[in-house]
Amino acid sequence: MNSKISAFQFYSIMLLTRLLTTLTYTPKYTEEITVSDMILQTLFRFVFGIIIFIPVFMLNKKYGVDNQKGNGAFGKIKAVIFTAVFFYFSVSTLSRLELFAGTVIFPETDVKFLLLLVILFCAYGAYLGLESIGRSAVLFVTPVLLSLIVIGLALVKRIDWLNLSPLFYNGVLPVAKTALNAVGRTVEYAVIAVSLPFITGNAKKGFFIWMGVQTFITAVIFFFVGTVLGEFNKMQLFPVYTIASMAQFSFFRGLGAIITGAWILCAFLKISLLIFLQAKLISEAFGVKKITVIAVSGVLLAAVCLFISGNVDRFNIVDTSFVKFILILVSVPILAIAELIKERVAKCAKQQ
Amino acid sequence: MRKAAIILIAFLCTVALLNRNAFKDDISNRTVVQGIGIDINDDETYTVTLETINTENYSNSDGSAKPVMNLRIVDGKTVSSAIKSAFSFDGKTPVLSQNRVIIIGKDLAEKGIIEALDFFIRDAENYPTVQVAAVEEKAADFFKNASDESSVVSRNIEKILLTSDEDIAVTSITLCELANRAESKGQAFYMPIVSTFKEKDKPEVKSNGTAVFRNGKYVCNLDDEETIALNFLCNNARKGAIDFYTDNGPAAISVIKSSTARSVDYSSDTPNFNVKIKIEADIAEASGGGGYNLSEGEVSTLNRNAEEKIENSVKSLCQKLYSVEKADAPGLSRLIYIYYPEKFRAAEKNLSEIMTESHYAVEVEMCIRRIGQDYSS
Incomplete structure (x- = not known):
């Protein structure tokens, strides 16, 4: 549980988990913007992502990464907030997976059993620890990226440049709003903020590389979605799956299965990591055994996801972008700023 | 590394379960749809024609071969209800993912096709790459005239339309392209017209020009x-x-x-x-x-x-x-x-x-x- 992980392993996990969010995006997040703005907003995300992370870097620079470990009342509050955020995003990720499986893969079958199976495997993954999740991520990152490249190459002939649109056709504000929504759906910022103490190597440099790589991949995915599907992308529940199912080369047709594989793989890693972090934070702050936290988190996750399962209204409540944005805002910059203030006050009190 | 391998095995188990066919019936209990024709009637109901593969009993009791393909013609208030009712009498599960082509009847083309295509855009089983074509008669009549019980009309149509890359006299449009153009700013769209003819008393299909649509309604032939x-x-x-x-x-x-x-x-x-x-x-x-x-x-x-x-x-x-x-x-x-x-x-x-x-x-x-x-x- 106290094991460390290399920056490469850690950001491999982050890349795959963020990729999951992109692969599973639905058009409601981008409905206010046109095709070209959809690609352009990834740059806005990059800038916003760095801005909200500045307080975390300031905190680490001033007081070191070990400061992040939960001590005292503030540490307990921090642990509870992060745990709540990670639990919420676990529910959201699993519900999205259930929506995908129930809509696209077997629409006429109850997928509750699958849901329970995934939770069981993820809980076991969390029990194995961060190192195992990191090694798995390193193992998976190459095939996932290769499969995306294959799908991209197979889609080249379907690109229609006339599907592009003038930049900022609906103004800059909708583009900025869409990018902010995307930042809100990036739980990785919270994960990085809380995981810095376990990362060996240059975590800061890794962060910027990760931001650049994931922005580039997201822009490329949106480019294909926009130029291949045009306005049709707004009529699809999962546009990335749709373009993958349209990809074909030689006698291979409908490469949607590849995306399904990448999706499940990333979901495994993401949920395992989120459960692991909940266990880590709660066990450190309150001295509870990690296995107990994993079990409780798994059971709660199953209960909430089964409640949401098969009900699109409940899913929409869990999937609200505004709630996610507030959670990320509170857990990343606001908590870091609060800690900076707390440390400063404590330092002043000591000097007096 | 052992732990990573465990996670990999867990992942593979789940992916195996995510196979589209994992929980589906045996092939003989399913009806594979190869082509769908849509007509609209005077009372605004739809007539849907389904060209399906005969998945069981390839020969009659006397040894003679049974038709490879079946035609099912059904009415419904919506396209989806008509398709569902086509399979209600034999209890078979329709497999729409193998559908090759959607044929639009003349009356429907004139009244507007967008509403009729909603099911195909919304339902995840339909591929967005399915070809769409128009006929200058009722789609049901087209399928009846083109069927000879030994060949798959819809596959032949798909083959002809896919030659549009090789033949400048043929146009083609997929469901995705059609929906995109219908929704795009200022755009109308077009689709190929297919027709039947007799070759040595055997019905054949061919591409026969192009139909142009504005606001979802047919306006002219090319x-x-x-x-x-x-x-x-x-x-x-x-x-x-x-x-x-x-x-x-x-x-x-x-x-x-x-x-x-x-x-x-x-x-x-x-x-x-x-x-x-x-x-x-x-x-x-x-x-x-x-x-x-x-x-x-x-x-x-x-x-x-x-x-x-x-x-x-x-x-x-x-x-x-x-x-x-x-x-x-x-x-x-x-x-x-x-x-x-x-x-x-x-x-x-x-x-x-x-x-x-x-x-x-x-x-x-x-x-x-x-x-x-x-x-x-």
Whole structure:
């Protein structure tokens, strides 16, 4: 549980988990913007992502990464907030997976059993620890990226440049709003903020590389979605799956299965990591055994996801972008700023 | 590494369960749909024709072969309810993911097709790459006339439509492209027309021009020559033969390669569309026949005649589509949207008038690669 992980392993996990969010995006997040703005907003995300992370870097620079470990009342509050955020995003990720499986893969079958199976495997993954999740991520990152490249190459002939649109056709504000929504759906910022103490190597440099790589991949995915599907992308529940199912080369047709594989793989890693972090934070702050936290988190996750399962209204409540944005805002910059203030006050009190 | 392997195995187990067919019935309990025809009736209900594969009992009790394909014709208030009712009597599960083509009946084309296609866009089992085509009769009658119980009509249609990459006289459109064009700003759309004919008493299908739609409703037909011009205008022309007349009689070129660059500029408030078509072609048949050697001057004349023929066809198509039918099926208004967004915003409400008043300049540059023999001296 106290094991460390290399920056490469850690950001491999982050890349795959963020990729999951992109692969599973639905058009409601981008409905206010046109095709070209959809690609352009990834740059806005990059800038916003760095801005909200500045307080975390300031905190680490001033007081070191070990400061992040939960001590005292503030540490307990921090642990509870992060745990709540990670639990919420676990529910959201699993519900999205259930929506995908129930809509696209077997629409006429109850997928509750699958849901329970995934939770069981993820809980076991969390029990194995961060190192195992990191090694798995390193193992998976190459095939996932290769499969995306294959799908991209197979889609080249379907690109229609006339599907592009003038930049900022609906103004800059909708583009900025869409990018902010995307930042809100990036739980990785919270994960990085809380995981810095376990990362060996240059975590800061890794962060910027990760931001650049994931922005580039997201822009490329949106480019294909926009130029291949045009306005049709707004009529699809999962546009990335749709373009993958349209990809074909030689006698291979409908490469949607590849995306399904990448999706499940990333979901495994993401949920395992989120459960692991909940266990880590709660066990450190309150001295509870990690296995107990994993079990409780798994059971709660199953209960909430089964409640949401098969009900699109409940899913929409869990999937609200505004709630996610507030959670990320509170857990990343606001908590870091609060800690900076707390440390400063404590330092002043000591000097007096 | 052992722990990573455990996670990998867990992942593979779940992916295996995520196989689309993991929880489905045996093939004999399912009906594989290969083609769907849609008609609308006077009372606004739909008639849906399903061409399905016979998945059981390939022979009758007397040993004679059973038909490979079945036709199911059913009515419903919506397309989806009609499809469901088609399978209610035998309890089989329909498999729509193998559907190759959606055939639009004439009445439905005239009344508007967008509502009828909603099911195909919404339902995840339908692939967005399924081909869409129109017929000049009821879709049910088309399937009845085209079926001979031993071949799959829908697959034949799909094969013909997929040759649009190789044959400039054939157009094609997928469900995804159709929905995109119907939703895009200022765009109409087109789809191929298919028809049946008898070959040695055996029914066959062929592509037979193009149908143009505006606001989801059929507006006009394009014949083979206009279809070729449409393919040139839309940069979809790749290969195929073009006949034309010279002073000495008919001749033909074989297009090897073609590309079309489309641009727009403004003089005052009127858009000027510039269409530049570059073609590489062989002379397939020279006027006069007899295989005589062509002189350099004759080749040049053939080249010029072919260029004029294509140029005039494309210009006349623009005139027909933009001035007469007011249907922007080639999607030229999209160029204004991309390159002059402010002008497009101002013109959005009366786009068809703007497109009617626009100027269309067509330039064809053809390079003859081979004449089949050497120049005559």
